[in-house]
Amino acid sequence: MSRLAGLQCRECGQRYPLQPIHVCELCFGPLEVTYNYDVIRAQVSRASIAAGPQTIWRYRALLPVDDEPVVESYAGCTPLVKADNLGKLWGLRNLYIKNDTVNPTFSFKDRPVAIAATRARAFGFETFACASTGNLAAAVAAAAVRAGLRAVVFIPADLEASKILNSAVYAPTIVAVTGTYDDVNRLCSEIAEKYGWAFANINVRPYYAEGSKTLAFEVAEQLGWRAPDHAIVPTASGSMFTKIWKGFQELYKVGLLEEPPRTRMTVAQAAGCGPIAAAFARGSLEVEPVKPHTIAKSLAIGNPADGYYSLRIIQETGGWALGVSDAEIVEGIRLLARTEGIFAETAGGVAVAATKRLVDAGHVAPDETVVIYVTGNGLKTPEAVADHLAPPVTISATMEAFEAALVRDRAGAAVVA
Numbered sequence: 001m002s003r004l005a006g007l008q009c010r011e012c013g014q015r016y017p018l019q020p021i022h023v024c025e026l027c028f029g030p031l032e033v034t035y036n037y038d039v040i041r042a043q044v045s046r047a048s049i050a051a052g053p054q055t056i057w058r059y060r061a062l063l064p065v066d067d068e069p070v071v072e073s074y075a076g077c078t079p080l081v082k083a084d085n086l087g088k089l090w091g092l093r094n095l096y097i098k099n100d101t102v103n104p105t106f107s108f109k110d111r112p113v114a115i116a117a118t119r120a121r122a123f124g125f126e127t128f129a130c131a132s133t134g135n136l137a138a139a140v141a142a143a144a145v146r147a148g149l150r151a152v153v154f155i156p157a158d159l160e161a162s163k164i165l166n167s168a169v170y171a172p173t174i175v176a177v178t179g180t181y182d183d184v185n186r187l188c189s190e191i192a193e194k195y196g197w198a199f200a201n202i203n204v205r206p207y208y209a210e211g212s213k214t215l216a217f218e219v220a221e222q223l224g225w226r227a228p229d230h231a232i233v234p235t236a237s238g239s240m241f242t243k244i245w246k247g248f249q250e251l252y253k254v255g256l257l258e259e260p261p262r263t264r265m266t267v268a269q270a271a272g273c274g275p276i277a278a279a280f281a282r283g284s285l286e287v288e289p290v291k292p293h294t295i296a297k298s299l300a301i302g303n304p305a306d307g308y309y310s311l312r313i314i315q316e317t318g319g320w321a322l323g324v325s326d327a328e329i330v331e332g333i334r335l336l337a338r339t340e341g342i343f344a345e346t347a348g349g350v351a352v353a354a355t356k357r358l359v360d361a362g363h364v365a366p367d368e369t370v371v372i373y374v375t376g377n378g379l380k381t382p383e384a385v386a387d388h389l390a391p392p393v394t395i396s397a398t399m400e401a402f403e404a405a406l407v408r409d410r411a412g413a414a415v416v417a
């Protein structure tokens, strides 16, 4: 029996062989990769993982690939930072930052894209494409280079300049569409069908999505094979959020965790695009689509495909969903940088700001192990904080000019004014 069971509809349970499809023919429900966990359990151990590469592929036994050569883009194995400075400020003794800003193209998207590229090549596609809110485009373009595939990436035309540059450098075809991400996505669904291209987050989405499980695997391994008590996840479509939870559960199913995970799963969104947070606030499992207005463009998906499943997980695990303002996002970015030396993009600011809200509301106990997922790098969205930072002190190259700029702080140390 194989490790991989196939694809299965999350709504009606219909099974399909592994192929590049993502929607159920019977009920239009989303398809998900299923596994034979008994087979995996017999093959995998903490030691076999430890002997693997320092990339997401150390968890290959739990990923949807067969014997084909994988696209090694060196994604994953990012630091789990013990955030003692920020923790002290908030009265938390076991606060961690999963620092995914240091992936090859500077966001967590390199994880799911490595799987999507591997499967796209194995299925025989020659063009690797995506509908992106920004970060996915860079990850797809870079992985295509490593996989020897042609890249075509679609983005909303109003994307941040740094994000466009971050893709353009890998020389893909970039198509900027005037409209929102949801418009881009709709167009790409039609293109995928007509042109037979592999779209990372459309027709090969079931494989792509599985890559985000590695964010759970790594955190558990880095905590000494333990799931955290609380995970705070910046959320757009809900794909990463639902897969992190699937990842923790799988570790238990295959015997890598001794106890079933009891992680509270919390969704962090921008108030300007927070359809999941709004449904949670209404006490509803029904997501109402919104039109995005937020500086957190990487989270600007108004109609989240996994919104309903995310709300179910929040309910099941006792988590929350919060929508934070643009001002709180900027403050979250600055706070993380000042306390932990990590420069996050707006999505990271969302996660930090949402955690602060939970702490202020008394929802986090001092000894809980809390992990904030910081999923993208600050150099992707410098305009978000540019106007909120102290400018440099400019002087001529003389000692007089330097000393004229010096003042003494309260402790008597020399500082530049």
Ligand SMILES: *Cc1c(COP(=O)(O)O)cnc(C)c1O
Residues within 6 Å of the ligand: 107, 108, 109, 135, 136, 234, 235, 236, 237, 238, 239, 240, 241, 298, 299, 345, 347, 348, 375, 376
């Ligand atoms: C894409 C993205 C997310 C969330 O994506 P989902 O659609 O919810 O999986 C979070 N952070 C960053 C930086 C992203 O680029």
Ligand SMILES: [Zn+2]
Residues within 6 Å of the ligand: 009, 010, 011, 012, 013, 014, 024, 025, 026, 027, 028, 029
């Ligand atoms: Zn179905």
